[in-house]
Amino acid sequence: MKKQIALVTGANRGIGFEVVKQLAQANYQVILTGRDSEKVNKAASELARQGLAVEGIAMEVTDDSSVKEVAEKVLGKYGHINVIINNAGGNFDYDKSVSQMDLNFASETLELNLLSAWRVSMTFLPLLRKVPGSRIVNVASGAGSHTDTNFGLTAMGGAVSAYGVSKCALNALTCKFATDLKKDGILVNSVCPGFTATYPGAEAQGARPVKDGAASVVWAATLPADGPTGGFFRDGKAIGW
Numbered sequence: 001m002k003k004q005i006a007l008v009t010g011a012n013r014g015i016g017f018e019v020v021k022q023l024a025q026a027n028y029q030v031i032l033t034g035r036d037s038e039k040v041n042k043a044a045s046e047l048a049r050q051g052l053a054v055e056g057i058a059m060e061v062t063d064d065s066s067v068k069e070v071a072e073k074v075l076g077k078y079g080h081i082n083v084i085i086n087n088a089g090g091n092f093d094y095d096k097s098v099s100q101m102d103l104n105f106a107s108e109t110l111e112l113n114l115l116s117a118w119r120v121s122m123t124f125l126p127l128l129r130k131v132p133g134s135r136i137v138n139v140a141s142g143a144g145s146h147t148d149t150n151f152g153l154t155a156m157g158g159a160v161s162a163y164g165v166s167k168c169a170l171n172a173l174t175c176k177f178a179t180d181l182k183k184d185g186i187l188v189n190s191v192c193p194g195f196t197a198t199y200p201g202a203e204a205q206g207a208r209p210v211k212d213g214a215a216s217v218v219w220a221a222t223l224p225a226d227g228p229t230g231g232f233f234r235d236g237k238a239i240g241w
């Protein structure tokens with residue numbers, strides 16, 4: 001069987017980096033992307049030195065021409081793609097109130113957490129359509145959920161609003177793409193990695209190891225062609241929107 005090709009955004013560190021590692025260990029050819037070419041090359045070389053099939057390519061997810069350029073490169077080299085993982089994200093605005101929001105910050109957050117995933121998914125669609133059973137995974141968050149009582153939309157007062165709204169909208173995008181792409185047999189799901197220790201001190205606050213957060217994402221990236229689509233999952237189990 002032909003080796004499966006996966007591309008992960010925001011993969012030079014954190015959950016994305018570990019997702020690349022786990023997919024490569026599962027025999028995928030993985031394209032590790034990030035906005036800074038130096039960081040991308042360093043991260044990809046670290047995994048390649050371990051004998052893993054990882055290639056680093058710089059890609060700025062907020063920039064149309066950068067994403068198009070990478071899609072053309074991947075098409076030329078591999079001819080198709082099996083998995084896109086929209087992982088790049090951030091702006092966890094714990095220190096900001098919804099009632100006193102700097103809308104430039106909110107707009108930047110929507111651009112990063114919502115529109116980038118939209119842009120990357122759309123641009124890579126022709127490559128995903130070249131193989132049966134391809135997958136798009138949107139790395140969402142309990143912070144965008146109506147039902148998560150720890151981090152969700154009605155927890156944490158009015159804080160984490162730009163981030164929460166952007167991740168809720170990302171879930172809506174998952175539903176829209178999943179519905180549209182059903183006819184093409186492309187599976188589209190949202191995944192929450194859970195509270196994961198990607199910054200200093202997070203473990204002491206109760207965050208779980210990065211390998212566990214990444215495994216939650218890898219589950220959706222490696223679904224069989226008859227797997228679920230249009231769902232929101234953590235650790236392979238459906239969770240509330």
Ligand SMILES: NC(=O)c1ccc[n+]([C@@H]2O[C@H](COP(=O)([O-])OP(=O)(O)OC[C@H]3O[C@@H](n4cnc5c(N)ncnc54)[C@H](OP(=O)(O)O)[C@@H]3O)[C@@H](O)[C@H]2O)c1
Pocket residue numbers: 009010011012013014015016034035036039060061062086087088089090112139140141142192193194195196197198207
């Ligand atoms: N950690 C958690 O507890 C948790 C929980 C739920 C959901 N998530 C989601 O999981 C994903 C990965 O989180 P993480 O904790 O691994 O984050 P992280 O360690 O902060 O890494 C974030 C990645 O996104 C990239 N990125 C950030 N801002 C960007 C921008 N403006 N343009 C392009 N790339 C940008 C970063 O690139 P640079 O290195 O260049 O900055 C980095 O590669 C995110 O979507 C996050 O929202 C995380």
